[in-house]
Amino acid sequence: MNRYEREFDTDWDALGKDGATDRAYAIGVAERLGEYNREELEAIYAEMDSAYHRSMVELAYDEGRNEAKATAEATNADGDAIWAELVEGERTTVDEDDIPTGGRDGLPDALAPSELLDRQEVDSTEAVSRPEFLDR
Incomplete structure (x- = not known):
């Protein structure tokens, strides 16, 4: 079981655009870390009902790949630390x-x-x- 499957349920029936972009971003990060999940990405693309939503999913996927690459180059963190920072650690605190x-x-x-x-x-x-x- 890879990082993506531990974080997200792969037995979904329908996805909204927000859920699809979150998943595509995570797939992009996982792919940059060496875990490929093209079938899930293609299923997410197929679920989107308009070209606009498909392009948003594609942008999220590219963004995940790019941010994972930039984080790996900027730090000497291992794959688990990069995954935790980019996918699991998206918390914003306000003073x-x-x-x-x-x-x-x-x-x-x-x-x-x-x-x-x-x-x-x-x-x-x-x-x-x-x-x-x-x-x-």
Whole structure:
């Protein structure tokens, strides 16, 4: 059983585009590490229903191969360490100080919705009254 088969279930019936690109990326990494799985890659291509999605799968596969090659050249890590870093270790941590807390829904004030477009109350006559600058 190779790295790809340990990480991903190969008995799938249908794949979405996100799952297909994740799998194609992993196949690219595994192939650069010497583990070929062309049948699975061809099955993923066949599952995609449009040329656009097939091209996304192909790009993910190429990206996996290229990143595995670059990582292997930049470090003296073995295949397991490269696999763990590129496929298993895709975790992003955000420092609590970097989380936006301003405005409504945690958005920065510049992106918060404005009250200018809010509707007037039904009983409001202010919208049709004389403007203050016309009063003497």
